[in-house]
């Protein structure tokens with residue numbers, strides 16, 4: 001599947017960028033709701049009202065002088081993540097997984113000191129990683145410690161699960177695994193591995209890295225077939241509930257499975273990428289059209305995810 005002809009892509013029902021933008025994002029996503037999902041702090045606060053859990057917020061750093069509070073707060077912490085509220089694509093995220101004396105150990109194993117983290121916070125506030133380069137705020141949240149059954153597949157980073165939710169129905173999903181190339185983050189364009197997941201069961205289908213099919217994780221060497229996501233129906237329902245929280249018709253919902261807390265929402269995306277189709281070896285269009293043809297939409301997130309499990313299961 002290295003190169004697929006436009007005709008073959010059509011046959012698979014692959015959604016392309018232009019059609020996604022015009023027929024789905026522009027048509028189903030209210031522009032006024034974008035600021036909510038483009039800001040991780042706002043997302044966290046809103047979804048909480050809909051019973052969707054996110055990693056615990058430890059601190060919000062809005063101004064330079066608050067960085068000294070961070071220094072005090074972080075002194076006693078073994079693990080946390082610092083991220084720009086308006087960042088994307090894994091840029092500007094520092095994940096700290098341990099301590100060595102006064103130093104902090106990053107997910108990649110690299111050691112950084114407190115002045116490094118403080119400079120990082122300064123850079124975030126200055127807007128170095130924000131979407132439009134405008135000033136931003138930094139959020140410090142608790143470290144997600146992935147369930148071992150999934151963590152073992154990922155190289156030095158928490159794997160996440162991307163679910164495309166259309167009109168409140170989960171339509172396609174993939175697991176993203178960090179690699180050496182992706183530096184402890186599960187972002188595909190940074191070199192993470194994407195593993196398509198069967199909506200019906202939460203089991204793995206195909207896997208890709210840089211849009212090319214692979215069978216084994218490039219760093220961990222583990223086979224990527226037969227991965228099973230636990231509590232799959234719970235995850236789908238949680239993703240479906242983000243529709244009520246945002247009223248956005250076409251979103252990418254990014255979840256992680258924490259070892260003690262279970263499924264948590266990491267972030268929402270109003271312009272989710274299309275590579276998920278490569279990871280699944282299937283196109284989005286037929287599924288989107290199935291949902292568009294429903295005459296009496298299901299009311300509850302649970303009913304919608306149940307419908308999706310039955311309708312979009314790969315045999």
Ligand SMILES: Nc1ncnc2c1ncn2[C@@H]1O[C@H](COP(=O)(O)OP(=O)(O)O)[C@@H](O)[C@H]1O
Pocket residue numbers: 055080081083087088089090091093095141142143144145157158159160178184185186187254266267
């Ligand atoms: N609290 C956390 N604990 C551990 N890893 C995290 C945490 N938050 C983010 N990550 C890692 O960083 C990646 C990117 O984080 P995310 O919040 O999705 O931001 P982005 O918008 O940049 O993709 C995640 O896929 C995950 O691998």
Ligand SMILES: [Mg+2]
Pocket residue numbers: 089090187254266267
């Ligand atoms: Mg992300």
